[in-house]
Every structure is written in C-alpha cells, then in structure tokens.
Amino acid sequence: MLRKKCCWWGKIIALGVIIPWLNSGSSVQAESEFVCVSNLEKEVQEIIHRPEWNRSRWGILVRTLDGEETIYNLEGEKYFLPASSLKLLTTAAAIQGLGSDFRIATPVYVTGSAPRLERLVIVGKGDPSLTSDHLRGLARELKQQGINHINELILVDNYFNDSEINPTWEWSDLYFYYAVGVNSLILDENRVILTIIPQEVGETAQLQWSNPNTFKQWRVDNQVLSVTDQDRARISLDGLWAKSELRIEGEISTESQPLVYYLAIANPSNYFLESLSRILLVENIQVSHKTLTSDSVENLGTRFTELLSPPLETLIVKVNQESNNLYAEAIAKILQQESTQTLQEILTELGVESSSYQMADASGLSRHNLVSPEALVQVLTLMAQLSVYRESLPQPGQGTLRHRLADQQLQAKTGYLSGVSSLSGYLTPKDYQPIVFSIMINQSEQSGRALQEAIDEIIILLSRLRRC
Template sequence: MTFNTPDCPPVGNRFGQEQCPGSFQRWLKKYRFGLLALLLFTSMGLYPVSVKAEGICPDQLGEAIAPIVHDPQFRRAHWGILVQTLEPHLSPTTLYAYDAEQYFTPASNVKLLTTAAVLTRLEPQFQILTSVYHLTTQSGQQVLRIVGRGDPSLTEIELRQLVQQIAAQGISRIDLLLLDNQYFQGDPINSTWEWEDIQAGYGAAATSLMLNQNAIGLTLVPQALGEPLQVIWDQPTVGQSWQIANRTRTVRVDEAEALQVGRSFDQPILQIDGQLRVGSASEPVTISIPQPVPYFAEQFQRVLEEEGIRVIQVEMATGALPTDSTEVAAIASPLLAELLIETNQQSNNLYAEALLRILGKTQPVSGRS
C-alpha cells in the first residue's frame, strides 16, 4: 500500500516545525502501519472492506475516517480511535480522536501493538539464544547449566541439535544438570486468562525454558458404534505420563457431535467428554502442559541419554551465572522477523507473550520483565 502525499498547508508546531509535505510524509511513513491497523483491523475481523489509502493532510483525517466509521456494515461495531504524533523529544499532538476514552476488549488486536513495539526496540535480525554452560567446580564434577531466554520456537529438533553440540565436546556424563528458568520474572500465566483458556494449548504458560510451545497435541478418533473414542498422542512418550478419564463414545451418524477436553490445574490428568459420529473425521486437540519446566527437564534428560550422555542429577539453578562459566553449546531461534510472522498470521499467543516479556527484559522497568 502506498501513500501519495499532497501539498498541505503548514501545520505549525504540530510536527515541531513548519514543513509539509515533508514532515507529514515522515509521519505517514512512521504511522501508516499503526493508523491502518487500528482503524481497520480492530473491527474488520468480521467485515471485509476495501480501503484505498490516498494522500491526505492531518486536518483531513476526520473527513477521511468518517466514511469508514459510519459505513452501514459496521453498524454493530464499536470504534475507539486516537491518532497522535510520536516525534522524539516532543509532547504528542492529537491529530484525531473518536471515542478515544471508551473501554474496549481488544483481544488479539493487541498483538499488532506488541509486535510493532518489539520490532521498534529490537532489530529484525534479533534472535533468542538458549545456551548451555560448563561450570568450573573444585570437586571436578561435570556440571552443566542450560539457560533459557524465552524462545517459544524451541522444539525437540532444536533440543537434539543442542545435545549433539554437547556430545561433540566429548561430554558423556553430567554429574549435575542445572536448569536456569530465571530470565522471565513474575507469574508465567497471564492473569487475564480464564480457567478454560489456560487448559488449552493457546493458553500455555510463558516460561524461560520452553519446549514444543509448552503444549502437547492429541487426536480423538471415532471407533465402532458405542465404543469410546481412541486417544492418539502426538508424542507417545509424553502421553505415557498422563492419566486419562475417557468418557467419550462413538454415536450414530444422525446424532449431534460435541467434545469437551480439560485437565487438572497442576497434574497431568486429562478428562475427555463427548461424542463423535461413527465414520466421521478425527478431532485434533492441543492442551497446555501443567508443569512446563519439569516437562522440559524430563525431555532434555531423555534426549541427552538417547545421545549417549548420562545424567546423574537434575536441579533448578538459582542466582546469577558464574562469570567463569564457559558456553559449550547454543541454539538460536529464527530471526525476529520470522517470529513476528508466526505471532501475527497465526495469532500465536505464546509467541506474543514471550516477545513482550523479552521486550521488558531488554528494556527493563524496575528490573522486571
């Protein structure tokens, strides 16, 4: 989308100096994403609309926005619009306001602001590093410490690559494995989530050490008439640690289908209720891991042992990383630009929460993320 900047009358101190179109052109470049996102995406999820961005002056914003706000297809929508300048070292100037002080439930539209802030503060080439350090000990024990920095993209594939780097160092035994989950501070579960949210995969906790998005998938498969649905885990080894109360059944083709899947708050106990029709398609389900850091520890130790590295003891790390530690392995996330695609196009809550906390960690307020 391109903007054609017209010849506008001077706007005085609105942009800090009397320049137009130059100043407004810079403003358009700076704000065309935010302006269009906030004007259009907030209410356009339910209504497709075609908008052509023409060149306008600041004083013409109201005239340009009004036809969109008052379009009949948005008669059930609620709008709140505030357009301000963000010139460095200057107080913001309001260019347009429409019910700007009304309260709204923004939902996933907030991801647009979150990712814009992250992209502004961090470089598109920014990557999240998960590192393993060798700690020097007087006893001569082999002590390794894995430090998580909130990479939401880490899967077993990357975890195995990390372990293979450790093995390449000639390490075949770890006397003490320390898990450092201290990068993010505060509650890993968003306080605004409801109980049904945090059970689902989309509501997984954001921890410093994450694996497979702190969630596990399963598939419910109809069987013969009257029989319970079959539960197939995406990761059978992980599924073995879960208890399942399967209260489902396979019903006739003329009966209604309904499913309800829930889990215990802090234990791997799964309750499945409902029914699917005989011969109907399977139903994929994703649930959040109730204890994601112990889950990470179990999977990390399993992969280590599969690669021939014996682990004697596992503990949680406390305190700062010793300055004489040596990095022996590291795995980097995809570039920030790629993480943002997953965040926005797939509306990935965990990615957005992790990036927000990373932003807080790199731009700290009172030392908290």
C-alpha cells in the first residue's frame, strides 16, 4: 500500500487503496437503553479510559443547543489539532463576510474584433470551481463570434499576493491533491490523475496521465516493477518538490487492476495557460503569443464575458461535506481580498472567543493549527439558525459521513490527520433536546478506524440521552 500518512478519508479512497473500515459502516451498535444525563460522564470515561487510549489525549465539549447547559466538558478550553474540523470556522467567516449569494467572477477582456483579436486577457480571481469545461465553453463562444485568431493571450495571476503553498504544510503532502497550490488561476482543482498500469512480469509499469501538459511539468523517475505476486502493490511517491522531481517506486502485480492516484499539479498557472491554448486550438482558434503575468495589465480592453462560480452556499458544501482543502483555502483568500475585515475579526464579531483558536491555514491540513472544542461549539451555536451553514454539513450517508452513524439525526464536520481525529456538529437525541458537540483525539498511535469508532461510540451515547 502507499507509504504515506493520510489526511482525510477522501485521500484514502482516491488513491485507490481499499480500506475496509470506510466501506463497512461503523461497527458500533446502538444500545436500546437510554443514558441518564447524570451518568454520561461515567459512560464516556469507560470509553476513553480503555487501555488503547492510554497515550492519547481527548478533548470533549457537549452543550445544549440553546447554550443553557454544559452536559460534558473534558479539556474543552484546551488547544488541540482540529484537522478538517477547522473548516467550521472558515466557512462561518466566509458566510458572514461574503454572504451566501456571493459568486466569484473571473473577467475576460478582448481588444480587437472578429476574425482577429489583438488581445484576450483573463484575470484570475481564485475560483476553485473553474474546470476545462468552462474554458471549452469560452472557446465556443469566441468561435461563434467569428474569432479565428488571437495575437496575444494574456493570463493575469496576481489576485492573491501570498505564497501558493502554505509554509506550514508538510513537504511530503505537497505531491497529493489535498495539498495543491492555491493560486489566482485555478483549473480542474489544480490536480491531475495518474494511473499506474502493470505490464509483463519484470517490466516497468506504465504511467498514464489524465492531461499530458501536467506530465511535462515533472521530471519523473518511474521505478515501479511488474511482479507475479497478486498481493503485492507497494507504491511510494516522493521526490524533490522544489525541482519538480517525482520519484515513483515499488511493485505492482500483473494481475492487479491499474492503481489511480490524484496528484497536485506542479505549476497550476502554467497548466491553465497551456490548457486554454490547447482548447482554443481544438476550436481552430490560433494563438500567436502566450503570456502569463503577475503584473497589472493596462488597458485591459472590452469586457467580453465573465466566468461565474456557483454561489458561496454551494461552494461551502464542497468544503464541509467533501472536506475539500483547495476550496477552503481559496475561499479564505478571497475573503481576505474582498472583505474589509480579517477572518479572525469576522469570527470575533460573530461571538467566537479569539483566544480559543489559532489558525495557520483555512483547511486544517497544517499541524500548526490550534483549536479548542470550545471554539467549535461556539461557532456551531452561533451559526445554528443559519440553514445555509447547517445544511453544508454532512449527515449520515453523505460526504465524509457516508459510512458512519446511520440513523442518527446528525450534522457534523469530520477531521482526520494521522494520529488525529475529530467530529464536531449538531445532534438531536430521540429523548432529549438538540445538542452541539466537539470531540477531538490527538497524539494517538491507534488506527484511523479505531479513532473513528471510539468517537462514534460517544455519539451513540449522546443520542440516547434522557433526563432521569
């Protein structure tokens, strides 16, 4: 299997690794009897004090949704690594700062007239939802206007003025789709599909890229050998990111199905430029000169059209249900550009205590993030009446809760890094009033399955709450 730690459930599935515990549903079974509120502490302690958790650290805070009663508190004010539960803070601030109807508009300008344009200029605005299909639509629109030649194609990549890569992310993550660069010209989520196909015994496996332009960006050293053993599929990916070197090593059985990996695009802005050039050529629109610039362009020309994203309320579903890191990071950067307040200022104005969290990124991938269960319970409580926010969270059977906690009346954000697991959200017990909760496990050597099942056990306890 891939010798790489995991960051969230989607990574494991997308990398083609079969993890049974993600497909079988939770093994935790709900008991028929209720749990008295007065006995909840004892019941939770029996779970978290099992021998397997001796080296782990738990943070748990449970309150009634009306904020009137704290039902359980274990280090709720202390800092923990939140993993993707951090996205609860990011999306709350985005809704407050931008509004749920906000759309990202990527403007397209032209100079000249059909059949020859002097210039076509696209000014990137960091839209994470832009795909090659959008560019195909633009090319068809140009063709319908009688355009068959563009003298100069200019892409402006200066909307975000900070680093594409968060400096606190781990270098080994940067090759993968969940840690892609966040630039002003995002296309196809800045990721590419690599398929490793076994060949005859003793031969090097074939590498197949979903887009040939991305392959050209890497210096690839393919050391994957085709072998006879059906149980052998040991692949590792690493290299030297700064030099765009990618080393792929290991073995794949000749009887194996091709292995699929979602990788980061090394130079996403250049990928946008090359992809658009190729799409224009398919429509028989010739481009004489191509320019990618971080400088402002004077005399942009006449606005021809704009590429619009879905509304923010749709984008945050991608963030919270699918736990998409790129969307979270891009939205936070857009908020920084479009709002007069910082993300932290917006959260403070909302009512979240500023000392209850420290954000190093917007997605939760960084291990420099520090968040208390108190911070997450606060933001969940404050945003509870906003349906756009609550409905962006997965329920059992959806997104990252697809195989967890069936039949529970639950809306919650998951989080996972190696050694870290979290779940924070809303729960409506059958015989008790609605509650809001945050559960975090840090510093654990246990498997992802064990972490998940322990949290699910606690959720089932909470679902059986009753006043006695």
